[in-house]
Amino acid sequence: MSRRPSHPVRLLASALAAGALLTTAACSDGGGSDGASDTAAEQAGIAERNAATQTPSGSPTTSPTGSPSASPGTLTESGAKAALLTEADLEGGWNQVEDADKWRDRLLVGEVDVAAFLSAKAEAAECRQLIDGLYRDNLLGEPSGPSALTGFEQGDSRLLEQVAGYDRAGLDDRLKWLDSLPQTCDEFTVTDSDGNKRTVQVTEASVPDVGDAREGVHVTVQGNADATPVTLTLDIAAVRVGTSALTVTSGGLDGGQASSVERGVRQGTERLQTVLDGGTPSPQPTNLD
Secondary structure (H helix, E strand, O other): OOOOOOOOEEEOOOOOOOOOOOOOOOOOOOOOOOOHHHHHHHHHHHHHHHHHHOOOOOOOOOOOOOOOOOOOOOOOHHHHHHOOOOHHHOOOOOEEOOOHHHOOOHHHOEEEOHHHOOOOHHHHHHHHHHHHHHHHOOOOOOOOOOEEEEEEEEOOEEEEEEEEEOOHHHHHHHHHHHHHHHHHOOEEEEEOOOOOEEEEEEEEOOOOOOOOEEEEEEEEEEEEEOOEEEEEEEEEEEEEEOOEEEEEEEEEOOOOOHHHHHHHHHHHHHHHHHHHOOOOOOOOOOOOO
């Protein structure tokens, strides 16, 4: 597949500081040259997230929908939490954190230049959805049922997982959209408020044959932070089980975390299926060597 020339876009936020994957609006001191629109964009993203989850920071976030009396196969609020990955499910010294709901990668706050795309509004909108979805943790759209989220750190890399219930038709549409991204948004350029350009590339990524449907993409963002060239690498996988789904995203400035995403997908899918079957996930991994 040939790549189209890079396309200019305009970022609303400044570059991610070298050595850190995600910057949170709540904890950042501005990093030097961040403008008012930068802060507003991040706070808006966090406000959207907090409004959707309605839970305090420091615990897996869940929506108020769902109930313990739901029929088998239906995700409940407590089931979404129970289906989340634990440290035991991941290899390589991943440590669970308490503020994953506030993680925000400011490299992903941007506005696509519609005129730069051959199909103009159509292609630009697809790429915009990718950037927004990665920033706001809603690649599969807004959940229509219970939702829970957790995150892990390993050095400068981070791994984020979300488990949620969705509308089936909408969920299938979003998975098809993910599948189309390597063609629609294979390469494009983002530009921050200072005129600095970053190249975004999207390629296919394999996902373990688990669940009822699955899609994966590999995303890199090349640019500069404090005059130093950096590359943010993200591996993303989504798996549908019935009308529920899990999304695992991991990576950092040191490279991707494909193996951790694969393990997380396998373990996460098993945990979600166990919950939907009315069981309790094992505290120790059971489906890997």
